[in-house]
Amino acid sequence: MAKPPISNQIRTLRFLSGEMTQAELGERVGVTRQTIAAIEQGRYSPTLEAAFRIARVFGKPLEDVFCWEGE
Amino acid sequence: MAKPPISNQIRTLRFLSGEMTQAELGERVGVTRQTIAAIEQGRYSPTLEAAFRIARVFGKPLEDVFCWEGE
DNA sequence: ACTCGATGTTCGTTATACTTTACATCGAGT
C-alpha cells in the first residue's frame, strides 16, 4: 500500500503543548496510543472524525494540523 | 453505531455549482456516485482523503464543507 | 544496575468506508 498523501503536525503540536504524551493525546481524542503513533508517523490517515477531534485538542483548525498533498 | 456527528454542505455546493451531478462529483473526487450519495446523506463520514478531495472540487476549505458537531 | 515512562511495532480481530452490480423511482424532454 502506498503512503497516504496527507501529512500532519501532530509531533510538533505535542511538543508545543508541553510534550504532551501520545497516550494522553489518545485519551483526549478517544483513540488508543497506538492509533496516535500510527497517524503521527503517517502509516495511515485518520478518519475525518478523529482528525477533527485531534485538531480540537490543539485548538487549531483541521487544516493547520493535516495537510493534503495530493496531485 | 448512531449517525455520524459530522454534517456537510455537499448538496448545497453541488446546486451552487450549476447542478453538478453526484456522478460527476464522484468522478472528479475519485469515488463512486453511491459513495457520494451516502456521504451527502450522512449515512457515513468520508475518509480524510475523500473529504479533502471533495472540498477541493468546490474550491473551499475542508471546514466549509464538513462541520464537526460532536461534544 | 534497575526501574519506569514513552515510544515503536506486530498480530489477530472488529468496524466501517468504499466498490461493483443490480434494480427501482421519478422528473424532464422531444
Next chain:
DNA sequence: ACTCGATGTAAAGTATAACGAACATCGAGT
C-alpha cells in the same frame, strides 16, 4: 407514452482504520 438522466437503495465483497494485548527499546531518574 416512452425514453433517459439523476437519484435511492441493497447485497456481497474488498480495503483499511482502529482496537486490545502483547513484547521490545531507550532515556531519565533516584
